[in-house]
Amino acid sequence: MLWMMDFTPQLRHDSDIPLYRQIFLHISAQIRSGELPSGERLPATRELAGLLGLNRATISAAYEMLETEGLIAGHVGRGSFVTGTGARSPAAGLNWSSLLDRPDPAAGRDTLPRQTISFATSRPSRDLFPLDEFRATCAAVLERADLADILQLGSPGGYEPLRRYLLDDARRQGLAGPNDDVLITNGCQQALDLIGRVLLSPGDTVAVEDPIYPGLKNLLADLGAQLAGIPVSAEGLEVPALARILQRERPRLLVVTPNFQNPTGATLPLAARHALLDAARAARVPVVENDPYVDLRYEGQSIAPLKALDRGDGTVLLRSFSKISFPGLRVGWVVGPKPLVDRLRQAKEAADLHSDQLSQAVLLEFAESGRLAAHLARMLEAGRDRLHATLAGCRDLLPPGARWTTPEGGMNLWLRLPEPLDAAALLGRAQKEGVSFLPARYFAVSRQDPGGLRLSFAGLSPPEIRAGLSILARIVAAELGAALRDDEPVPAMV
Amino acid sequence: MLWMMDFTPQLRHDSDIPLYRQIFLHISAQIRSGELPSGERLPATRELAGLLGLNRATISAAYEMLETEGLIAGHVGRGSFVTGTGARSPAAGLNWSSLLDRPDPAAGRDTLPRQTISFATSRPSRDLFPLDEFRATCAAVLERADLADILQLGSPGGYEPLRRYLLDDARRQGLAGPNDDVLITNGCQQALDLIGRVLLSPGDTVAVEDPIYPGLKNLLADLGAQLAGIPVSAEGLEVPALARILQRERPRLLVVTPNFQNPTGATLPLAARHALLDAARAARVPVVENDPYVDLRYEGQSIAPLKALDRGDGTVLLRSFSKISFPGLRVGWVVGPKPLVDRLRQAKEAADLHSDQLSQAVLLEFAESGRLAAHLARMLEAGRDRLHATLAGCRDLLPPGARWTTPEGGMNLWLRLPEPLDAAALLGRAQKEGVSFLPARYFAVSRQDPGGLRLSFAGLSPPEIRAGLSILARIVAAELGAALRDDEPVPAMV
Numbered sequence: 012m013l014w015m016m017d018f019t020p021q022l023r024h025d026s027d028i029p030l031y032r033q034i035f036l037h038i039s040a041q042i043r044s045g046e047l048p049s050g051e052r053l054p055a056t057r058e059l060a061g062l063l064g065l066n067r068a069t070i071s072a073a074y075e076m077l078e079t080e081g082l083i084a085g086h087v088g089r090g091s092f093v094t095g096t097g098a099r100s101p102a103a104g105l106n107w108s109s110l111l112d113r114p115d116p117a118a119g120r121d122t123l124p125r126q127t128i129s130f131a132t133s134r135p136s137r138d139l140f141p142l143d144e145f146r147a148t149c150a151a152v153l154e155r156a157d158l159a160d161i162l163q164l165g166s167p168g169g170y171e172p173l174r175r176y177l178l179d180d181a182r183r184q185g186l187a188g189p190n191d192d193v194l195i196t197n198g199c200q201q202a203l204d205l206i207g208r209v210l211l212s213p214g215d216t217v218a219v220e221d222p223i224y225p226g227l228k229n230l231l232a233d234l235g236a237q238l239a240g241i242p243v244s245a246e247g248l249e250v251p252a253l254a255r256i257l258q259r260e261r262p263r264l265l266v267v268t269p270n271f272q273n274p275t276g277a278t279l280p281l282a283a284r285h286a287l288l289d290a291a292r293a294a295r296v297p298v299v300e301n302d303p304y305v306d307l308r309y310e311g312q313s314i315a316p317l318k319a320l321d322r323g324d325g326t327v328l329l330r331s332f333s334k335i336s337f338p339g340l341r342v343g344w345v346v347g348p349k350p351l352v353d354r355l356r357q358a359k360e361a362a363d364l365h366s367d368q369l370s371q372a373v374l375l376e377f378a379e380s381g382r383l384a385a386h387l388a389r390m391l392e393a394g395r396d397r398l399h400a401t402l403a404g405c406r407d408l409l410p411p412g413a414r415w416t417t418p419e420g421g422m423n424l425w426l427r428l429p430e431p432l433d434a435a436a437l438l439g440r441a442q443k444e445g446v447s448f449l450p451a452r453y454f455a456v457s458r459q460d461p462g463g464l465r466l467s468f469a470g471l472s473p474p475e476i477r478a479g480l481s482i483l484a485r486i487v488a489a490e491l492g493a494a495l496r497d498d499e500p501v502p503a504m505v
Numbered sequence: 506m507l508w509m510m511d512f513t514p515q516l517r518h519d520s521d522i523p524l525y526r527q528i529f530l531h532i533s534a535q536i537r538s539g540e541l542p543s544g545e546r547l548p549a550t551r552e553l554a555g556l557l558g559l560n561r562a563t564i565s566a567a568y569e570m571l572e573t574e575g576l577i578a579g580h581v582g583r584g585s586f587v588t589g590t591g592a593r594s595p596a597a598g599l600n601w602s603s604l605l606d607r608p609d610p611a612a613g614r615d616t617l618p619r620q621t622i623s624f625a626t627s628r629p630s631r632d633l634f635p636l637d638e639f640r641a642t643c644a645a646v647l648e649r650a651d652l653a654d655i656l657q658l659g660s661p662g663g664y665e666p667l668r669r670y671l672l673d674d675a676r677r678q679g680l681a682g683p684n685d686d687v688l689i690t691n692g693c694q695q696a697l698d699l700i701g702r703v704l705l706s707p708g709d710t711v712a713v714e715d716p717i718y719p720g721l722k723n724l725l726a727d728l729g730a731q732l733a734g735i736p737v738s739a740e741g742l743e744v745p746a747l748a749r750i751l752q753r754e755r756p757r758l759l760v761v762t763p764n765f766q767n768p769t770g771a772t773l774p775l776a777a778r779h780a781l782l783d784a785a786r787a788a789r790v791p792v793v794e795n796d797p798y799v800d801l802r803y804e805g806q807s808i809a810p811l812k813a814l815d816r817g818d819g820t821v822l823l824r825s826f827s828k829i830s831f832p833g834l835r836v837g838w839v840v841g842p843k844p845l846v847d848r849l850r851q852a853k854e855a856a857d858l859h860s861d862q863l864s865q866a867v868l869l870e871f872a873e874s875g876r877l878a879a880h881l882a883r884m885l886e887a888g889r890d891r892l893h894a895t896l897a898g899c900r901d902l903l904p905p906g907a908r909w910t911t912p913e914g915g916m917n918l919w920l921r922l923p924e925p926l927d928a929a930a931l932l933g934r935a936q937k938e939g940v941s942f943l944p945a946r947y948f949a950v951s952r953q954d955p956g957g958l959r960l961s962f963a964g965l966s967p968p969e970i971r972a973g974l975s976i977l978a979r980i981v982a983a984e985l986g987a988a989l990r991d992d993e994p995v996p997a998m999v
Contacts, residue, residue: 137656138653142656153639160631201856229851229855295600297599297601339656341858362856363698365835368835
């Protein structure tokens, strides 16, 4: 096992390639080159973990990949042995792992925990879907005179009646001027992806809120972008920090969710919006206003969107039907300056020709018939109850020292457990006792917030929220008691 | 107008940036830098075209862009004048053109000509859409017990009942083994895009058929890939040429449409399929089998797909509902080796979370209810009539010297006009007389085929086809007569 001598120096803890994969790549290269011949025994996972100072699960993951590749075989009680060079037969030609072996942008991607009472998913409750009204909407679409056009190949810009409806609506709201245009996308996620594809090159920096929702982190990582995180307080993104980052890191793009930000629920006040626009304009950095939650304001006054406040043309606005109607229908839209929208339309055509037209027609009918407004009124009522149940539960049940944001809308709030508790360390016990949530590390860009977690309340009824928070509060109180009794200092991070 | 002195050397005819855009960029830089001051008169388009040896339309396009940007203004009869530096107001901060000013991958993209009797679009006829059966299908979906799940946020792999249906179907047909998996995409276009995103880095070479459909050219150009074109004959891609390219250009990927290739209509015979797989395997190059037309075989025997013939795991198969049902519903799927499909699923999630679930559920119901099979039978009957009308029209009407492929299915055939005719040069007259088509240059990778054009027949009735071909044949005969009478040699390219 001399080969381990030169092994340790190869591991790079700062790499984008996760450690298990680095180990897999190293060993598989040694096997394929013949340095590790067939029949050679690999060290036990426990042994190698000890030698490398790593978690045993990391080594196991690497060995599993080697086994999947046909490079090693495990024999219970005897260890793992090199079995060959991975070619299953002369005919089994391709080594997909090596073809795919650029740094895996998604390898660090987190998967969601399983749920019981789940505060983990930021989506509307399926119990609120107005199924009969959806059926009536579809029935109306099926009687449309242009049904065959809906079913025929469409335009990359979107189903024209919907596109025109959204553009007119944006104009009425002061969100679109004569130099703006609308492009329909598969939700905000695709809009962000297309914007990244036309504006970013690998290595470019993008300024984002920190914490931020994982879908945006993954997307930007896939595009090879670097993230510069701007701290978010209960009042939204901190503009002075943004100004420093704009100056220091020269990002190519700023992505901001001004209303009911995911994960914090924070909303940017009007003065901060003006200051943000001034800073971005001074730095000549375009602003992507990701605004899927705008219509989910349960209380308080609406604040003008950046797109309306921007006296220049530096803002592009993203909106979506998915948070206010049916997320399974993937329809969002971009309102932005024509030169940008033109290019996005080309990128959209290359990416998937155009968005699904049946859903576009259904959502247009849902909106034009007034059913969307009626549904939204019911969603607002339910959302208000759920938000209040969450805030009341936090207030009534959590031990002193816990802090949380108090959003006026959206689907999420941010809870910070009393020090020295670590939300990720608590999660296992919470799941065993029937509650789940996403701890801060799923959302972190560069700032660690070990006590932080996201509570997504929109998918749960008030009694479920109360019950879930009771369980969580009990665990928090118990762990807090144990931690404070404990003489050993508790590590700030796990 | 001294500035023109240093203008010519800047133009690069071999650049990815089209000439009109190079001219635009050059002049706009001179205006913004102040070298060309406000009030300066630009040369007339005719004059500049003559000086630069370019087409006048190229100059006009550049001037139009300058005018759109607010940099120049045209006065009829007096010419174009520099009006400013393009900043509309102090508040109008961003210069989107310069932010977007990486070589525009789509700038060279061709737009489709307008239509009367249009042989230009490769899509099914809307007259054939079975609207009542579509309505009945939707009605059945709306009664499904899992309707709320369809409307809720879904999985990146696809709507699970459809995904399982397609996987089971692929297994039954010998297209999926135990190491294969299925991912649902927004049609084949998105499947190609996702494959490019996970397997290609900018500068990688992709081997494709030459001619190839523009959607694939655009997509690969957007990803920064280089294309290596493999000649296509009436018998499909030429495998000896492929073998040479695999050896010489070391492409990272081969994309092939073995059935009724777009634009040629050519189908790859069985022996060539085996030879292609051998060559790709030897070169360890993955094969993307783009197969949206497979079910549109109007006559002759089906040939086994590459995915079924591949004894290794080097092939990934792309199929779609869009050519056989309703293209406005964007649903296709990938059948491929698990490691690849896993990564594609991650890329899909980053790109747009998942495909629209309403359309997935509708197409599953359309297939499971037997309505798809019934519709396909009618499409095959109509397609056969249309193909025969096209072949008969070519045979009966075109002058001697014309050559065309004789596909057994699909939507397109390739027509080569008698020498020395140029299809692109003919198009203007054809459009004036009420017929349109796409000339070879829309499809060319590197081989020029000036006499070539695509006839897309699937969207036209047999009488329309006959009428359109009559007009075309008359024009061809007239132009041919003129060309042969003419002493001047006709340029091979326009």
